[in-house]
Each structure stands twice: as structure tokens, then as C-alpha cells.
Amino acid sequence: MDRINLDVAEGEVVALVGESGCGKTSLARALLGLLPRTATVAGSALLGEEELAGRTDWKNVRGRQVAIVPQGAMTGLSPVHRIGAQLTEMLTLHGGRADPAELLERVGLQPAMLRCYPHELSGGQRQRVAIALALAGEPRLLIADEPTTGLDVITQRQVLALLAGLGTTMLVVSHDLTGLMPYADRVAVMYAGRLAEVRPARTLAAEHAHPYTAGLLTATPVADRQVPWGSIPGSASALDLLPHGCRFAARCPLATGRCTEEEPSLRTNGPAQVACHHHDKVTFPTVPRSVHAPGEPVVRASGVRHRYRTRSRTTEALRGVDLDIHAGEIVGLVGESGSGKSTLARIILGLLRPTHGRVEIAGEELTAQRGGALRRIQRRIGFVHQDPYDALHPGMRVASLVAEPLVTTGVARELRADRLRDAVSAAGLPVTEEFLRRFPGQLSGGQRQRVSIARALVAEPILLVADEATSMLDVSTRAGIATTLRTLAVDRALAVLFVTHDLGEAVQSCDRIAVLRHGTIVEHGPSADLAGAPAHSYTAQLLDAARTT
Template identity: 85%
Template structure:
């Protein structure tokens, strides 16, 4: 069933979030709607589901067949039956206290679907025996497949997938996207991952600051893209090949109250002229594509720097670390004799799919988890044997950057207080705290003005929040920084900026960095060495360039192949 958008506009309190979007999605077609956070793509998706807040106003048209969705008030027989959603976080969309079978049965009853629960699971590539499982007993990829099964329960004519692969490892991402593309359902996939969606979409619609910048068949996007913003998204996507530079779009997308005149991308565009700031470019047809730009030249963006120095002395030494725990009636070996060194000024990437043991090893190195065997040394002092005050003193040498910048910062504390807090807890003299706080904020790539330091987390972008987390980790002047999936929740352009900051810190402060990630492309581009973990075992480690060019282990080769083709 065709979805037809005509001049669809969405505003919040007079501020326009989606500006006159015209787009068609043909029956059975998969269209990827991509762009940075704040571009309006999620607002558009919610409008099609009737999930906008009461303060939002919707004008224009959004027709699914003969049904008008824009401004609709009665969604009883539409949501779930005509249009359904695959949510971003599969765990948040599933009840943790009910079995999978019960949740699917409830959805079938609610929407009148005629399928059998077991058949739905098999359709998404899961065994019917999983109907008796609870969500926490499944992997992230399995939970996302269950979320897809729930969306299909009402046999919808339109499926909206909102960031369906966020937080998943590259192998699982490819499996989930391949599954969605093979369903044969009319689909709008909302994501910030442009390169990852191209093999599975029929067309790609690139959105910036509420407007469409370019709409083009996915197969022609890489070679024939025209808009500078599309080029920026492509170059900002890290590739598992050191011969391909990793670029970064400078600046950030404008807030709704600060939208510029003319082309909204002009303040960040390398090709911008005075005409771009004065005249809004219209979306015009060029062959099989539509592009809103005054120029046809190819832009050049700054690239993420790589190390030019030899690493210093060892800061971290992990020797034979094992960790075993009980899960119900079985014993799980999360780590199996892991060895790892990190030197001053070096960034080491720890990669592997979900469940490989990455986060467990990070917690052991942070002193948050006592291993079953082996030892961890920080600057020559053993961490694993320490307890109480002695452990806390050594932990002050380690900074930590959390995965989710939206949950890591207290919403009621200002930037200055957030960065000063670690100095207070470590007993830094009061007269030194302000200077060290500002130094940490500046080192994290943030402004040190009084206006910025007075801001609350809710007034910051995702990238700024993560930089505040980095500043907190730097405040106590650590020897080691552990970044656990620190960029997985961020836009590709923002991720490149964070990687640039981590490189500057490693070089300027001789900081040892452990970069935990499931994105092998990002590790290849930004890390000096890579350690590949699988089922708690190090299967391969080496220089990033060597590992990317000639992987020795079949599992590493699979990760690299998925990173290059997903």
C-alpha cells in the first residue's frame, strides 16, 4: 500500500521540526529516512503513528492508501493494523516480566491477527521454543527479532522501523536489516546510519534540519550523490579500511529556535556562498534523484587524525584474566584467560559482538568486578588484589566514559558541577577545583565560557553531553580512560568528533585509552591496535592497519566483511 506525503509540516509551540516534506513510498518499497539527531525524522515517523504530543500541530497530508494519517484523532483500527512500528530499543518495547509467547498472543488478540505465535517467530528467524523465554534470556538481536514479530502481528500495510539496529554489533545489524528488507512489506526505516542501510533500501531520503536534502535510489547514492550533506554523512561513516579516510562534518545541526535563512546546511557546508545563506534551495528533480542544493561540486571535509607517535610505557597490564559466573542452572565463562597491554599515548580498540565479554573485561579493569582468576596492573600496581580505600585510590587513576550520554549525567546538575564532582570526591583542594574543571572541559573540546558551564544536560546535544562525560573522566587527571561503547548512541558525524578528541587526549596527555566498541570500522579508523574478543577469548590482536588488511582469524574476517558491506 502506497504512503504519500504532501507538504507534511510538524511544529512544536510555533517551532517547525518538519518543514513541507513531500515523499512517496510505493507498495512493497523500503525507503530509508536518514539524518542526524534533531533533523525531524523521528517526529515524522511519530506523526504517521499518531504518537506526537498534544502540543504538536500537523499540517499537510500523509495518506496510506485511502486513509489520511496527518492530524488523525481515531487510531483504534489504524495503529497496529494499518501501520506498525519496530522500536529503537527492543528491551524497552518488551515487558520484562512476561514470556515472549504471552506478549505475542496479546498483540494478536489486540489487533486481530490470524497468525500462530510460533509461526510469527519462525518468520523472523527464531525457533518457536523461544515462546517460553523471557526477554532477558535473549540476545539483543533476538529481542529485536521479537519486536519485529510483534509489529507484524496485526499484518500492517506499513511498517516503520525507528533506529532498528542501534546498539547492535555489526553482524547482528546485517541480519536484522536483511530480515526487514526481505519481509516484502512497505517500509520506512528511520536511522542515522546512511551507509549501513544502503544495501537493504530501495531508495534513500536524506533529511537535514526538517527538510529533505536529497532523495535517490540507494544503488546510485555512493557514486552519484550530489548534496554536500549526503557526502558528509558518507565520509563520516567509518569504514574498516585504513586506505579510506574517516571524515568529520564540522559543527552541529541547528536547534529549532536557531534555524538559519536560506539553506539550513550552509553554516556547516564547505561549498557555501552568499547565495546559500540568502536563498532556500528547492528540491528539484535530477534524473532519478531529487536534490535541494545550489551547487554540484564535491565538498572536502576534515579527517579524523591518526597517531604519529610511538606508544610510551605500559599503563595497563592484564594477565590471564578469567571470570566465571552462575546463570540459573549453568556456569558461564565470560572471560577465558585474557591478556592485554595498553601503553601511554595509545588507543586500543576492544571489539566483538554482543556477549563476547567486552563489557565484563572493562568492568574488571575498572575495578568494579573481581575476576575469578588472573591479575590487572595499573602503572605497575595490582588492582585485582586491592580492597576498600586502597582500591578506590587506584581507581582514581582510571577515567570512565559511559555508553549513554543521556543517562550518564544528572539532569539537575550544571556542567560546571558535573565536571567538578569527581574532584570533590577525590579530595582535590578547593582552590584548585575551578581551574582543573575548566582545563578538563577545554580538553574535552567544549567551550569554557560561563554561559556554557551554567547549562544543564537538557540544554546540550548528544555529542556535547558525551564530551561532558569525557571532561568528568579527565578531571582527576587519570592515566587510563575506558570508553565503553562511548559513541554507539551518537550520530556518525558526532562520533568522528569524539574520536578526534580521544586522539588529541592520547597524544597531548599521553593518556592510555581502552575503546570498547562493536563497530570494527570505527576501531580500524581511530585505534592504534585492536583486540578481537569472542566468547571471552582473545582470538586476534594487532596493529589496526595490519588486522584490517590481512585478518588471521576467520571471525575477524567476518567482522571486517560485515563492516564493509553492512
């Protein structure tokens, strides 16, 4: 981060948004004294009369004056202690005057949950407990760092509404611009270490002035087929390789020579501040939709049921699911956490045998196979993992990562180079020796996910299963991945199962959508029909949560 000037008024909620690596979290950690020792903090950061910048003694400041709600709900919770014990410890440590039951009630939870362990709670409930822990010391400033990452869209909105209703001075760090707009007083948009625009949240959608802000807004998928889904081309420069002039110039359709030579300053413009040389409207490329009729069925799932059994209980994860996916078609599987989406995906991948029902892949029954016969069918299925950071071995180069499925399946060495380059190109990556020699640590999140797609393509599958493949990516990157999947479906007649908890993204990128709830498909149909006139109340609820205001 570089020369950040930002204030948060008493009782105000300020949203700090931008892509991964832009400096949002570094700013939050600087306010908490959590940056590594190698980092240098210059300037001033005042919390009332308390100076936070460069501070060494945080004993009566962190937790009491300023507190944090961490990104992952389990990050701030001990898995081996009950919720009540953890709240009591935090109250004792920071001298809080409330009792644990009052804290739970403040975040909308029942006092009975004091006896629960974290693993007995849902993701949304754990995040509420994390908020209660942060409130224990009655801080003057609450910093929420990506508080809704990994939560389904309904739970995201519930958590954000809870935070906004606390009445606490708050800085919310997130890459979800439109999700925060209904709950924030002001929005600060950050790009490559600098502030691009600061504006009242209520006017941002209609009056934004910076092209990057426009890009973030259009890159957020809306559950309305009449609203196009845009994509910001390229990726942000690394903070140690920043260009001269405007840092967004290389990705901006409005950039001129002045932009590459002169860095714009953050100037006051009415109630807003904007750092841009231009004031024109900007448009970005949009995600294409299929204009082709789907081909033959690739997947047929019939009457699929699955139960998980433990010593104490039996959970019905799937309750008679029927689903077809055709060649050249993208089918979205949508539902909140725990609805059974990942269980169905694992069954279609042949990684889990259903309790009842059958799955056919190109006419062959997958669920009846064992050993070599099962592996032969699985080679026709590609899989894209949710987490682009965990899915790739950090010590392997791109070329080795993409070629690994060819090696493990015994493809002749002389055929591997062409198959590798074809897969890398199809995934939207450069086929250069320099890129193929890179390690995952040298790639952006979007590039890593494209490498995962190339790995899935290299064996020339007929089915691609993408399980929450964009949930951990910035909105500016997600549309690019969706465009790649559409191109693959059309050019390769690939059947794609797109598993997501984001109905807006499914409406924009999928041909058909199946809405899964408590293991049952409650609604299924073309994306446009489902978005325009949902037949089930749960679908309507998901649509309401996905729509921007």
C-alpha cells in the first residue's frame, strides 16, 4: 500500500474493496500491528488520540480499542473448546462487561450454543461467534477482513446485515463490492496499493467515476439475464513491479499517453474522491452465452440417494436426484452450504458410491464399476478444484503440472508436448517457455485456476466438473474463467457441471440450472426462465439475495 489517506467517522461503516493483492489486508493489519517485522509503516494512523502506526505496545489497544473479525470463521475459534469457554476467556482478557449469553444474543444466536463446539455449528453460525469474540472487549473500531468468504449468498447477506446493524465504527475489507453497498456508508475502492475512488455507498452504482470501479461493478454477476456480465481484461501488476503513471492504465479502455506517464492524484469531486484523468463512461467485454443446441446426453443421474452414517446419526445428503447434462452444455448446480452439491459432484466423478441410484457417463454406468474399469471412465472426466492455491503442488512447474495426468495414464511421451500446449492454450494461458517454467507461486489466482483447467483438459475429457471453481477468485477474474468454460463447451462439445452457491453467477454463465436444497432438486430449468419467474420459494429467496440494490 502507498500513501493511503482514509478516515472512518464514529459509528460509520466504510467498505474497503479491491482485488487480491491490492493492499487491503495490509492496511487492516497495519491498524492492528500484525504486519511482519520486515514491513515498514510510515505516516500516521490515529484512533481517537491513540497512534497505531509503528506502535510496539498493543496490550490495552488490540481487542479493547480495535478488534478484528478474521476471514475464516474457524481461524479465530479453538476447535477443542466450547463456545462459552472461548467467549469467557475473551471477556476476561479484555475486561468486557457483558456475559457470554448476551454476546451471543447480540449476534443473533441462542444462549444454548454456549455448550457447542465450533464443528457443531454451521459456517454462518461460526462467523457470528467470531463477531461476538471481537465484540467482547467493546472496541471503538471493528475491522472485518473478508467476513463472508466461503459462505453461501443467503448467509453472506445475513452476516453483512448483522455487522451493519451493530452500531460499531467499522472497516470492512472485501472484494465483494456490490454485496457491501447496501450495508456500508461509504466505499473506498483500492487498486495496486492506492485508492482509486472513495464515494458514499448510496451513490456509487449511479455516479462512480473511476474505470476500475465500473469494472468491478460490471464484473459482479447479477441474477438477471438482461444485465450483461463483464470482465476486466488482464490482471493487476505485482506491487513490486508497478508501472509509471496510472496503475490501472494497462487494463483501462480509456487509457491515453498521459495515463502511462502521469499518475493521477486522489482529488475531491463533490462528496467523492477520484484518482483518474478521465470522466468518460467505459465498457468491458462480456461473458458470451451459448447459441448452439446441446448435443447428446453425456451424464444421466437417476434416483441418486446418499446417506452419511456416524455412530450417533444418519444424514440424508441426497434424496432421489435426477440430472442430465448434454454435450456442449453448461449446467449449474446451485444451493447453500450443506445442500448436497459437493456430494452429487463426487458421485458423478466416481469418487463416492451412492446409497441408491445410478450415474451413466456416455451410456456406461459409472456406479457399477470397480478398479480399472472405473478408472477408465474417470479419465473421461475432468475436475477443477475449488481452491487454486491448494490444488497445485508448489514445487512443480506449470508444464509438469499440466502434463502429470498424461504421465500417470501412460500416454506416449511423443504425444505429450502437443497435448500439453493444446490444453494450456484452451485454458486461456500463454504457451511460452517462460510461462511453462513458472511455479504456482509466480502466478495470480486466476492463472492458477486456468492451470487447473488445463490439467483437467489435457486428457481430453467429455465432461468437466467445476466444483466452486470461482468462489475464491476476485470478481474481476471470475467472468474470465466463465468465458473460458463457455468457449470449451462450444468448441470441444464439452459437458460442464458448474457447482456454485452463487445463483447470480449461474444465471449469467449456465444454460440450465438445478437448484438443490436439503438433498432435493426443488427447481430445474433454463437459466433465463428460472431467473425471470422462479417457481419455488427457495429459488426466489436465492434470487433476492443475489440481486444488487
